[in-house]
Amino acid sequence: MDVWRIVVHIAILYGFYYIGAALQTWLDIAVPGSILGMFLLLLLLFTKVIRPEWIAKGTTLILAHMPLLFLPVTAGVIVYLDLFKGSGIFMIIVVYVSTxxxxxxxxxxxxxxxxxxxxxG
Amino acid sequence: MGEFFTGVFFCIATILIYFLMKRIYTEYPHPFLLPIFTGTVVLVALLYYFDIPYESYMTGGQWIEHLLGPAVVALAYPLYNQRDMIRKFFKPLVISVLIGAMIGILSGYLFARLVKLDDFVILSLLPKSVTTPVAMEIAFATGGVPSLAGIFVMVAGIGGILTAPYLFRLFHIHDVFSKGVGTGCASHAIGTAKALENGEEEGAASSVSMTLSAIIVSLVVPLFTSFFF
Known part of the structure; x- marks a missing residue:
């Protein structure tokens, strides 16, 4: 069953996320726990402890619909709409030029x- | 129980809006019609029009937001899949992305100071070059605002891909791989999607560059802010 495979794959990703978050608290650093979790997964993929097919389906699904996952957060800009009035345009220009x-x-x-x-060569 | 149903409602509404916007983008693939942009506009407009406090919306929104952590972890997989390209171009890749990521943080910081932006705004725009979930996590960890970080990342993505063709032509960047690396490092996932449209090699280069830059920026920004804030 594909649905179950996807659920298990995402559960594995969650596992790495929670390990990363625990690691962050334990090391007391400001590097996000999710990034530490990603490092760990990368390491285990390269050392062949984790096989790619254990996470492939869930990973592909979650990456394909990534924008959905942060819509709720970007909608939070509603609280900061006043910032964008008047000289707020400078924020956009700074980001654009730097980009x-x-x-x-x-x-x-x-x-x-x-x-x-x-x-x- | 009431809160639960409000949550379910907002959760489903968000998913519906997302798929509707995605469909519009499939029909009319213009950078300003990207689901992340139109979806945000529609959500903000609806919350504003119906006078719904953001906190009540988030009773459901947080269930979706909760997947952001595993989504960042998932980025390891495409990076692993490109391991042959990473081996082949290791030196130019790591050097250019490392310097590019540093330039992004420094130039963002200096320009922001120059126009005297507030500290919380600066902290939210420092990670603007990296993919949204990572930028939000960095902003959160350093005292910025994840929502604002999401908006700035969008500006970097959409602004970047709108300008990239002219920029590369003007400055004689013809190498496909290098274009991809530049696009991924500056315009993250939005840039990578565009690079993929231009060709497989450019897309792969952009994908690797985007994840590499996310790793570098998430290590450097917390260190940087501990000195400058």
């Missing part, structure tokens, strides 16, 4: 390194 700088510098560095590698 373009990131995009360009990252792509440029990658392209330069790859070209150099080809010439040397």
């Amino acid at each position: 373009l700088i990131v995009m360009l510098s990252t792509a440029w560095i990658a392209q330069t390194l790859i070209n150099r590698g080809e010439k040397n």
Whole structure:
């Protein structure tokens, strides 16, 4: 049954999330527990302790509908709508300009390194 | 019991709105019609119009939100699937994403200070380049507002893919892999979806870059904020 497989896969993801969250509390650091859980899963995938097919179906489903999961949180902007009035536009401009700088510098560095590698190799 | 049914109602309403918006996007795939954007607009408009407090909406909304943690964990899987590409391009990938992620945090911080934004706004926009669930977690952990972080991530995603073609042409970025890395590092999942439309290699590069940048930013931002706030 596919439905059960998906439920089990997501339950495994939950397991990693809770381990990550416990790890965060235990280490007393500000790195999100979910990221620590992701690290752990990645590690166990690479060391072949966890087989990809144990999480594949649930993972694919959850990633495909990711936007649904954060709709409730983004709707919370309703509490902060006043921020966007008047000079609030600066927030958007700051984010936009910084985004373009990131995009360009990252792509440029990658392209330069790859070209150099080809010439040397 | 009343609260339970309100919760069920808002939960189902959110899911319906999401699938409706997704369908509209399938018909008219324009960046401004992305479900995350239209869905947010529709939800905010409905809550506003019917005068529903956000807290009552969240009695149901929180059940959906609860899946965000496992969703972040799930990101390990596509990264693992791209392990051959990571091995092949390890050096250019890690160096460019590492520097790009740092530039994103620093430039965001400096510009925000320059126009004198409030601290809680700055803390919410520092993780703007990474995929929404991670950005929300980082904002929450550092004292920012997850909802605002979600909006800023949306701006980075939609703004990024609207400008990317011109930016890459203007600055002579022709290498497909590098375009993907830039798109993923700056515009996360929205960028990755767009990169996939351009081609498989660009999409794969963007997907790896997005997750790598999420890892780097989630390690660096908490450290950064502990010094500057």
